[in-house]
Amino acid sequence: MPAHKRILLKLSGEALMGDDAYGINRATIVRMVQEIQDVTRLGVEVAVVIGGGNIFRGVAGGSVGMDRATADYMGMLATVMNSLALADTMRQEGMTARVMSAIAIEQVVEPYVRPKALQYLEEGKVVIFAAGTGNPFFTTDTAAALRGAEVGAEIMLKATKVDGVYTADPKKDPTATRYSRISFDEAISKNLQVLDATAFALCRDQKLPIRVFSIFKPGALKRVVQGEDEGTLVHV
Ligand SMILES: Nc1ncnc2c1ncn2[C@@H]1O[C@H](COP(=O)(O)OP(=O)(O)OP(=O)(O)O)[C@@H](O)[C@H]1O
Numbered sequence: 001m002p003a004h005k006r007i008l009l010k011l012s013g014e015a016l017m018g019d020d021a022y023g024i025n026r027a028t029i030v031r032m033v034q035e036i037q038d039v040t041r042l043g044v045e046v047a048v049v050i051g052g053g054n055i056f057r058g059v060a061g062g063s064v065g066m067d068r069a070t071a072d073y074m075g076m077l078a079t080v081m082n083s084l085a086l087a088d089t090m091r092q093e094g095m096t097a098r099v100m101s102a103i104a105i106e107q108v109v110e111p112y113v114r115p116k117a118l119q120y121l122e123e124g125k126v127v128i129f130a131a132g133t134g135n136p137f138f139t140t141d142t143a144a145a146l147r148g149a150e151v152g153a154e155i156m157l158k159a160t161k162v163d164g165v166y167t168a169d170p171k172k173d174p175t176a177t178r179y180s181r182i183s184f185d186e187a188i189s190k191n192l193q194v195l196d197a198t199a200f201a202l203c204r205d206q207k208l209p210i211r212v213f214s215i216f217k218p219g220a221l222k223r224v225v226q227g228e229d230e231g232t233l234v235h236v
């Protein structure tokens with residue numbers, strides 16, 4: 001019996017590269033999709049937001065002199081590419097997915113319309129929210145918090161490159177230790193960078209808990225959905 005009926009899954013874009021230097025690694029995306037399929041088979045309704053860090057981040061464009069807003073739109077388009085790849089891999093694995101974009105590109109994907117998204121979820125389709133929030137200066141973590149709150153997800157699951165929230169970035173500080181639980185207020189006051197502050201604040205205000213766990217650990221998503229203690233729970 002799953003612990004959650006409807007989830008918002010935030011997938012790391014950067015992790016899609018697998019061992020490649022750039023782009024979408026085939027074996028990696030298939031594995032991610034199979035893990036999602038395992039969860040849908042439990043009867044859980046799944047909404048997904050995927051990042052774009054494997055292709056483009058606005059902050060990288062900004063750092064080499066590009067207009068930041070233009071660079072951010074490029075980043076949002078990168079998430080559309082990842083979303084299309086994810087939906088197509090789902091199709092190949094026998095699942096039904098719908099991509100909805102926050103930016104109008106109707107020849108490519110349908111626009112985000114909340115009642116339609118809710119209908120798809122109720123029908124058991126996986127809904128992939130592409131193009132972030134549709135606004136520059138935000139991230140896909142914030143988009144995940146926003147869409148998660150909009151569709152009434154019970155929890156936001158952040159599947160990322162680390163296995164939880166640490167006292168400091170574990171990739172930079174080997175002495176950092178992992179929390180099994182932490183409150184939003186503490187995560188925000190300690191300026192923990194595993195999610196951006198806007199996403200933390202939105203989830204806190206909307207009382208949407210977050211669980212951060214490793215995207216690389218086989219079966220972790222299913223264990224999380226079944227209510228097992230995996231990664232870190234960020235709570236109100
Ligand atoms: N206190 C912390 N605890 C855990 N991770 C942290 C912390 N501070 C910084 N990080 C870093 O945050 C990263 C996760 O956030 P990031 O936004 O980079 O990835 P993502 O959202 O999974 O990827 P993408 O943006 O491509 O979708 C981790 O890889 C980790 O190195």
Ligand SMILES: O=c1ccn([C@@H]2O[C@H](COP(=O)(O)O)[C@@H](O)[C@H]2O)c(=O)[nH]1
Nearest residue numbers: 051052058072075076132133138139140
């Ligand atoms: O609401 C949003 C979401 C994303 N962006 C831009 O896209 C890239 C990729 O997203 P990540 O969350 O970093 O994976 C991001 O760096 C922004 O440039 C955005 O502008 N608005």
